[in-house]
Amino acid sequence: MDILGIIGILLGILTVILFIVKKHNIIVAAPIATIVLLLFNDVPILESVFGKENSYMTFLAGFVASNFAIFLLGSILAKYMDVGGATVSIANRILSIVGTKNPYNALVALFIISAILTYGGINVFVIIFALVPMARPIFQQLNISWKLVIIPVFGGTTTFTMTMLPGAPSLHNIVPSTALGTTLTAAPLIGIVTSVAAIIFILVFMKIVLNRSLSKNEVFEDRFAAVESPTEQKRELPSFFISLLPIIVLLGTILIFSKVNYIIFIALIIAILLSAVLFRKQIKNQRELLSDGANESVGSTITTGSTIAFGSIATGVPAFKGIFSLIQSIPGPPILSLMVGTGIIGGITASAVGAIGISIANFVPYYLELGLDPETIHRAIAIGSVSLSIVPYSGFLLIFNRITGLTMKESFKNGFIAVCVTHWVAMAIVVIMAVMGLA
Structure with a gap:
């Protein structure tokens, strides 16, 4: 086993975490951490960083090429919804329904909206671009x-x-379904039972944290309060229906025309054009709005791509094969080591989808030979992939902090528990069901 190489992987991870804790930009931290990692592995450093194939730069460029349009259009739509007053109008209606006496009801409402949008097929980055301004x-x-x-x-x-x-x-x-020849409803019993457990855990955790916050007399602190003037706050808001219409059109277009190529881009463009017309009275300078949205999307895309590029290099060095061997030797049911292994890859790459791809290529043949059912493998690697994905250099967490104005100290703990620990609960259930012969 290449101990020195494994030490290099760990030092690379520690380097990027240290930079983030010290509030350095991930765009700078990720390539430096990559070089640290490569110094301990027997690979050409300059070629691995700047080369034209399988290098840090090509992985970064590949992510930007594949995802920049989503970030750009999602950011612009969020700007229209926010500056046009739609987010405030929607928030006011939600508050009129759930009331202001029980904050927990409002948190549950946001949880339900987030879940519906995600299950409806909306990209998670698009959701946070649109939802955070509405939540404020x-x-x-x-x-x-x-x-x-x-x-x-x-x-x-x-x-x-x-x-x-x-x-x-x-x-x-989708990725495990394509690779294993399973359907999107693979292992439905596991999926339903773990979903119920996840919902219960999140709702209980949310209640506990809210009560603890209220007992400490913590209050709202708007990180962007200086942006709005008193005059701006009193502006005429669009009606609730008008405010919601771009989101309805966005969702409806994606769901109705789901088989059309590039439908998410088409839907976002339609929603943006509709917003430009509906909120024209509320928005004084649309050119400035478009510029601001575009500028914010560039940083967000490269931030996320930098974490993916670092993780891709880390899992591509020869020493990572030794980590595969350690993962496969984890005691207990085979399904456990499969989920833990996929989760570790997700933690290193800060990408759950990337972890699934690596796991399918390197783990799945081994577990199929052990006799595990493809549907069970499908659901297990999907659940395991997110179990360690919230790390300090996670692109999703960094973008969320950028949009909300939160610091890593304020967001990491609650984010980790809400996502990773929830998946640990699901993993435990999968193992129990496997032992009982239900998986």
């Missing part, structure tokens, strides 16, 4: 701690609706 006025009127927003949003977008619930249209469910 709700938290402000309820005067509850803004750092709690991560629980309903992460709990609804990146747990049961993404990896467990049968039929989920997420890549986490």
Whole structure:
């Protein structure tokens, strides 16, 4: 086993975490951590960083090429919804329904909205671009701690609706289906039982954290309060229906024309054009709005791509084969080592989808030979892939912090529990069902 190489992988991870803790930009931290990792592995450093194939730069460029349009259009739509007053109008209606006396009801409402949008096939980055501005006025009127927003949003977008619930249209469910020849509803009993457990865990955790926050007299702190003037706050808001119409059109277009190529881009463009018309009275300078949305999307895309590129290099060095061997020797039912192994890869790459791809290529043949059912493997690697994906250099977490203004210290703990620990609960259930012969 290449001990020196494994030490290099660990030092690379520690380097990127240290940079993030010290508040350095991940765009700078990731390539430095990659070089640290490569120094301990017997591979050409310059070629691995700057080469034209399987290098840090090609992995980064590949992510940007595949995802920039999503970030750009999602960011612009979120700007229209926010600056046009639609988010405040929707928030006011939600508060009129759930009331202002019980903040927990508002958190549950955000959780349900997040879950519905994710299960409806909306990209999770699009959801947080649209949902966070809508959540701000709700938290402000309820005067509850803004750092709690991560629980309903992460709990609804990146747990049961993404990896467990049968039929989920997420890549986490599609990739194993394509590779194993299974359907999106693979292992429905496992999916339903784990989904119920996940929902219960998130709702209980959310209640506990809210009560603890209220007992400490924590109140709302708007990180962007200086942006709006008193005059701007009193502007005329669009009606609830008008405010919701771009989101309805976005969802409807994606769901009705789901088989059309590039439908998510088409739907986002339609929603943006509709917003430009509907909110034209509320928005004084649409050119400035488009510029701001575009500028924010560039940083968000490269931030996420940098974490993916680092993880791709880390799992591509020869020493990582030794980690595969250690993973396969984990005691207990085979399904346990499969989920833990996929989760470790997800933690290193900070990408659950990337972890699934690596796991399918390297683990699945071994577990199929052991006699595990393809449907069980499908559901197990989907659930396991997210079990360690919330790390300090996670692109999703970094983008969320950028949009909300939260610090890593404020968001990491609640985000980790809402996503990773929820998946640990699901993994435990999968193991129990396997031992009982139900999986």
